Structure formats: structure tokens, C-alpha cells
Amino acid sequence: MINPSAPGWIDKFFDEQKTSEKLTVLSEEEFYLRTRATGFIFGHIIGFDTHKPISITGQLPEEISKIGMLHTLYQMYCLTQKEENHFITEAVAFYNLLTPKGFNPLQKMLPSSSESSKLEKIIHDRVQTNEDLFSKSFSHVITNALLFVDVLAFKKYLENGSLPEKYFNRIEDLVISIVSLSLKSKTGVSIHDDLLQKLFESSVRYTKISDKGIKTIEDLDLSYLSNDLEKFYVIDLAGISLWSDAKVENEERYFLFKLGEKLAVSETFIINSIHFINNFIVTHKNEIPYFNNSNPVKNFYDHTTESVQVLITRNKKRLVKEVSQSKELMQLLAKSTHKELDKDEKKKIKSQLLDICKTIPSLTIFLLPGGSLLLPLLIKFIPQMLPSSFNENEERDQNPNK
Incomplete structure (x- = not known):
């Protein structure tokens, strides 16, 4: 069993998965749908899309997030790259770009530390948005809701060898704006709406939450979303925020279709998104913290x-x-x-x-x-x-x- 709390777990992961041959991913949409099926998109992982099955039983929530993070990044590498496998080296180089000048969390590691050890440290820091056991346990929200933004940024890095300026800031800003608008468009108020808003707000790393005066969907500037994965992602996050009592009302569907129209996303994807989200929440509602906020x-x-x-x-x-x-x-x-x-x-x-x-x-x-x-x-x-x-x-x- 892989133990992400013990050193060497990344090497063990790849040894057990025997992923010397790249995963077969036919398209970006297939990659996204397979990732969404694991729950990683929503910050509540229910399984792993690995070649060799990995059970989540007996794993701590943070450990599940680590495995999900590693494998989703690796799948993105397989989707994007064609040459010899240098995933771990590329992942470490990517995250080094994100550290402020003059500060490197890897400096405390020994110079002889392997690349996989460095990536273990990075992923640990990435999923640990709140180290305090008691604060984390009392929280009603999922603090890893925006980890997929790392995967989207990794795609940009692999394709261009660099990251667009303030990429994280802009994506996070759009996500928060879309979620806020979708909640305002709901026909009925749910007891979970405020918690869901806090879910996303507590997950941002680069954006300061502020009211930018966005009142309608027409006020959104979505031109920054340049690829299908980014568009699929914000559609699904809007969809999960619109969910209430096992259904999405007509006015709420209109919001999603309008958003899809602005993003040039097909109606078929939006309809499938509505059905998937409903089934996901109904099936796993008792396990998702922000739906169980009574005490x-x-x-x-x-x-x-x-x-x-x-x-x-x-x-x-x-x-x-x-x-x-x-x-x-x-x-x-x-x-x-x-x-x-x-x-x-x-x-x-x-x-x-x-x-x-x-x-x-x-x-x-x-x-x-x-x-x-x-x-x-x-x-x-x-x-x-x-x-x-x-x-x-x-x-x-x-x-x-x-």
C-alpha cells in the first residue's frame, strides 16, 4: 500500500503503476471527463484513475489529495508531451517558477535530495492549505477545491516552457466571480450556499477577494480562458454551485447555457455536466463536508x-x-x-x-x-x-x- 505520509511514496507509486509506457489519452475532453469522475475537480476525491487500482480505504484525506494531485499532473504530462519521460523533473521545475524570488521551500532540503523527494515536499505543501488539525477539523469547507488550477497551469508550462504572467491570479479571479454570479442566479437560497462560497474563497492562493462590480454574466470577461479544459472547469464549478435539492431549476439551467454560449461550449457538454453533478452529489452527499454542517x-x-x-x-x-x-x-x-x-x-x-x-x-x-x-x-x-x-x-x- 502506498503511504503518501512516508518518504519515497512517489517512486513507489510509479514502480507499482509501471507507467514507463505513457497512458493512452485520446483527447483533452476525455482526460477531463476521466479526471472529473474521480472527484478531483470538486476537491472531493472518490477514487483514482490509475492503471493499477489504488484503494482510498485507510488513507487520510490529505494522503488521498496527494495521490490525486500526483496522478492528475502525470496524466497532463502524458497528454501534452511526446518525448522521453521526464515528468518529475518537469514538475519540480514548474513549481519552482511559482515560488517568490528570494524564497524557495526546497532550500531546506539536502543538495543530494532526489527530484522525487523534492516533488513529495512540493505536493505536501500544496495540499496542506491548513496545517492546524483543529482548525481544519472544525472547517465546513473543502480547502483543496482549486487544485485543478495547478494542472491547468502545468499544461501552459509544458506547452510554452513558461507561464503567462499572473495566470493563477486571473483563473482564480474568474472562478470566484463565476461562482458568486451562479449563486446569485439561484431561484432558491440553500443553507449550503454561503459555505460553498467560502469553499472557493478559502482555496484561493493568489487572488484577493473583492467586489469587482460584476452583476450579470455579461459583465464577465471570459476571453482569458483559451482552451477547452479551462472552459469545462468553470462550467462544472458553476454547475456544482447551482445544485440544490437534487435538481437545477430552469433559470439556473439558463445561466449555465448562457455561460456555455459565451465560452463556445456545446450544449451536450452542459447537459451532461448537469446530470453528472447531480448524480455525484446525490451519491456522495453524506461524505462531502459542506453538505454536513449541522454540528x-x-x-x-x-x-x-x-x-x-x-x-x-x-x-x-x-x-x-x-x-x-x-x-x-x-x-x-x-x-x-x-x-x-x-x-x-x-x-x-x-x-x-x-x-x-x-x-x-x-x-x-x-x-x-x-x-x-x-x-x-x-x-x-x-x-x-x-x-x-x-x-x-x-x-x-x-x-x-x-
Whole structure:
């Protein structure tokens, strides 16, 4: 299994995929439709369009984004380039163009670092728009909604050897303007509209959000969108912002068709976009954060529970071994499964578990500020990993006649 949180994952990805032969992509539209089907366009990835299947089960959201980012960039390279494969080198060179003069995040790496190691660092920084666990968990919005702009910019770089001036600024500015207009054109107000607006606004990297006085679709200057991929992208982002209650009303369809007319995008693409977006949201609505905004505390608990469970599962053998070596800790954990511990006992469990976490690099999250708040989750999952005999006392308490 590829672990994007561990060094060397990019080399492992290409080794497993055996992508020495370029992927067969017949057209830009096919590339776009295949990418859209993964959810990458909307910032909610449900799968990967890889030669060898990669499961998202057991992957953290940030890890899923990393794999999706790498593979979509590589597919763009395959679509654009015909010569010998220098994808990783080209990707690193592309991102180096985006760093401000006098600042290079790769400077901290050793000079001998491989190109793939550099790309791992770049992709990590690119998908980590918010490093704070608690802020990220309380957020209702997806912070990676505009990652596809990187792919569009990579296309420009590969074709021209450079990037148009302020490319990111202009694309982001158009996206925000189109999303704002589409939300204003809706016949009914959805409780998710404000959150969706924040989704895109929280994802911009180069544009300052401001009211540019754009009131109607006629006020939009779309001349900067020069290729089909850019046009397909803004059509789909407008479509997802127009979605409400499993349908798009007539007036909202009119907005999309008018936008498509200005962009010279076929009505067939727009109709298919409407149907795809509806099916995507209806199918995955319960998994998409901005459709589940009822209780921020619950959102935080659900997100951290999932993340902690993944970390514990990955380090199961080491954790069980460390816990089993402490007789007192084992006794206290066993007792905690069926009785309330007193203050001193809870303190002992906390202290001993923190000592164990110090010895397992992946679990040092519990040592960070606020990390101790997650310890109850760790205590909850540990008994489930221990041998069945561990819970014998609990079973006797619950079944006294056996």
C-alpha cells in the first residue's frame, strides 16, 4: 500500500503503476471527463484513475489529495508531451517558477535530495492549505477545491516552457466571480450556499477577494480562458454551485447555457455536466463536508476519530507490543472497558500512553499542543486491537451466568 505520509511514496507509486509506457489519452475532453469522475475537480476525491487500482480505504484525506494531485499532473504530462519521460523533473521545475524570488521551500532540503523527494515536499505543501488539525477539523469547507488550477497551469508550462504572467491570479479571479454570479442566479437560497462560497474563497492562493462590480454574466470577461479544459472547469464549478435539492431549476439551467454560449461550449457538454453533478452529489452527499454542517463539534469528532483510527491501525503491531510490556497499563485499560476509572488511574493511563507515543514517530500527534484531547480516542481503540483474552473480564461482568 502506498503511504503518501512516508518518504519515497512517489517512486513507489510509479514502480507499482509501471507507467514507463505513457497512458493512452485520446483527447483533452476525455482526460477531463476521466479526471472529473474521480472527484478531483470538486476537491472531493472518490477514487483514482490509475492503471493499477489504488484503494482510498485507510488513507487520510490529505494522503488521498496527494495521490490525486500526483496522478492528475502525470496524466497532463502524458497528454501534452511526446518525448522521453521526464515528468518529475518537469514538475519540480514548474513549481519552482511559482515560488517568490528570494524564497524557495526546497532550500531546506539536502543538495543530494532526489527530484522525487523534492516533488513529495512540493505536493505536501500544496495540499496542506491548513496545517492546524483543529482548525481544519472544525472547517465546513473543502480547502483543496482549486487544485485543478495547478494542472491547468502545468499544461501552459509544458506547452510554452513558461507561464503567462499572473495566470493563477486571473483563473482564480474568474472562478470566484463565476461562482458568486451562479449563486446569485439561484431561484432558491440553500443553507449550503454561503459555505460553498467560502469553499472557493478559502482555496484561493493568489487572488484577493473583492467586489469587482460584476452583476450579470455579461459583465464577465471570459476571453482569458483559451482552451477547452479551462472552459469545462468553470462550467462544472458553476454547475456544482447551482445544485440544490437534487435538481437545477430552469433559470439556473439558463445561466449555465448562457455561460456555455459565451465560452463556445456545446450544449451536450452542459447537459451532461448537469446530470453528472447531480448524480455525484446525490451519491456522495453524506461524505462531502459542506453538505454536513449541522454540528461543528460532531464534524471535529468524526474527522479526528477517522484520522486517529488510521494512524493506530498502521502502527498496530508496534503499539500492541509497547502496551503489552506494561502490566499496569494493561490492567488499567482492561478496567476502563467496563468501569469508570478514578482521577489517579486516568492520569496514569495518560502518562504511560504519552510515553509510548514518544517512541512511535507517527503517533507524536498526541504530543502536540491540544493532542492530549485526542487521547480518549486512542484509549477507545487500543482494547479492540488486543487479544480476545484481554476482554474476558468484561464478558464475565456482562454475562454473569456463563
